Amino acid sequence: MPYDNVLEISDLSVDFVTDRGVARVVDNVGITVPAGTTVGLVGESGSGKTVTSLAVMGLLPTKVSHITGSIRICGREVVGLGEDELSNIRGADVSMVFQEPRRSLNPAFTVGHQIGEVLRRHEGLSKKAAHIRAAELLEMVGIDNAKRRASAYPHEFSGGMCQRVMLAAAMACKPRLLIADEPTTALDVTVQKEMLRLMKELQQEFDVAILFITHDLGVVAQMCDQVNVMYAGQVVESTTTDGLFDDPRHPYAEGLIEAIPDPYSKDRKLKAIAGAVPAPWDWPTSCRFNQRCRYAVPGVCDAHPVSLHATPDGGTVRCVRSDELELRGLA
Numbered sequence: 124m125p126y127d128n129v130l131e132i133s134d135l136s137v138d139f140v141t142d143r144g145v146a147r148v149v150d151n152v153g154i155t156v157p158a159g160t161t162v163g164l165v166g167e168s169g170s171g172k173t174v175t176s177l178a179v180m181g182l183l184p185t186k187v188s189h190i191t192g193s194i195r196i197c198g199r200e201v202v203g204l205g206e207d208e209l210s211n212i213r214g215a216d217v218s219m220v221f222q223e224p225r226r227s228l229n230p231a232f233t234v235g236h237q238i239g240e241v242l243r244r245h246e247g248l249s250k251k252a253a254h255i256r257a258a259e260l261l262e263m264v265g266i267d268n269a270k271r272r273a274s275a276y277p278h279e280f281s282g283g284m285c286q287r288v289m290l291a292a293a294m295a296c297k298p299r300l301l302i303a304d305e306p307t308t309a310l311d312v313t314v315q316k317e318m319l320r321l322m323k324e325l326q327q328e329f330d331v332a333i334l335f336i337t338h339d340l341g342v343v344a345q346m347c348d349q350v351n352v353m354y355a356g357q358v359v360e361s362t363t364t365d366g367l368f369d370d371p372r373h374p375y376a377e378g379l380i381e382a383i384p385d386p387y388s389k390d391r392k393l394k395a396i397a398g399a400v401p402a403p404w405d406w407p408t409s410c411r412f413n414q415r416c417r418y419a420v421p422g423v424c425d426a427h428p429v430s431l432h433a434t435p436d437g438g439t440v441r442c443v444r445s446d447e448l449e450l451r452g453l454a
């Protein structure tokens with residue numbers, strides 16, 4: 124089936140069965156990732172970024188979660204597919220790297236075996252051929268002595284190297300889409316920089332699109348063409364990366380930009396948006412950000428649910444006051 128977007132999520136909602144009843148932790152989310160581009164998904168802890176990406180991967184626990192809406196990967200609807208079909212898509216069309224590489228690698232198997240497993244499953248390679256290819260992939264992600272290191276176990280690698288191993292496994296079958304869930308958060312800044320550079324190189328080489336999940340707007344600026352800002356289970360702004368930084372339309376996006384530390388500022392205090400993302404059962408039915416918003420008007424912002432509307436520059440925003448506010452970006 125021909126497609127322009129490797130990922131099209133529309134009206135995606137995820138409900139979890141919890142001790143306190145059913146909680147809708149992802150609510151009517153829409154995200155599009157055009158082929159070959161990098162799209163950011165940003166938001167504070169608990170906003171629903173990982174749950175959204177696990178829904179795309181078909182990795183949510185089926186017993187306690189329920190998905191509605193549509194997720195199209197390379198033009199194919201995946202909501203409702205069985206585990207067999209999903210596991211054919213995972214690794215081949217879409218793959219993922221996680222925040223904690225050590226937890227995603229199996230300590231009982233060599234890294235070469237784990238990368239080779241993906242190749243044996245999807246490309247039917249023999250054990251020997253898969254091991255040789257795994258060593259080539261390790262070399263591609265910058266592991267020295269790749270042939271020898273393919274026979275090493277994850278505990279013999281640093282955190283940054285484990286993340287490279289994960290990336291090698293994720294890229295093994297040349298997927299069209301890579302989901303990177305905070306892939307550099309656990310790394311120190313120099314290793315983080317290297318990892319981001321490597322991802323960009325691989326993107327160009329393999330023409331893979333990336334859905335980049337992060338809470339770091341510096342990483343968004345460096346990596347992303349477009350960005351979706353998520354708050355309390357909803358996308359509240361969707362725009363180009365330049366659009367977000369120059370002309371944010373949602374007060375939450377403005378707050379995130381303001382919170383970027385400025386090393387040249389004399390004011391050493393870190394700025395933060397007051398308060399925290401409430402738990403899903405405490406999300407207001409009106410604008411979910413209104414209790415933390417400095418622009419909130421009683422009777423307006425806390426009165427009705429707010430839907431996304433188009434902005435003049437081709438993005439979307441979920442704020443009833445966005446047309447009248449003059450928010451500050453970096454420009």
Ligand SMILES: Nc1ncnc2c1ncn2[C@@H]1O[C@H](COP(=O)(O)OP(=O)(O)OP(=O)(O)O)[C@@H](O)[C@H]1O
Binds near residue numbers: 141166402
């Ligand atoms: N298995 C689960 N059962 C119940 N609730 C869950 C489950 N997994 C996640 N949640 C809830 O869903 C909400 C969104 O979580 P999610 O992990 O997607 O946030 P996030 O945006 O990725 O945050 P972080 O930046 O901390 O990674 C949270 O309130 C979380 O507690």
Ligand SMILES: [Mg+2]
Binds near residue numbers: 172173304
């Ligand atoms: Mg997360």
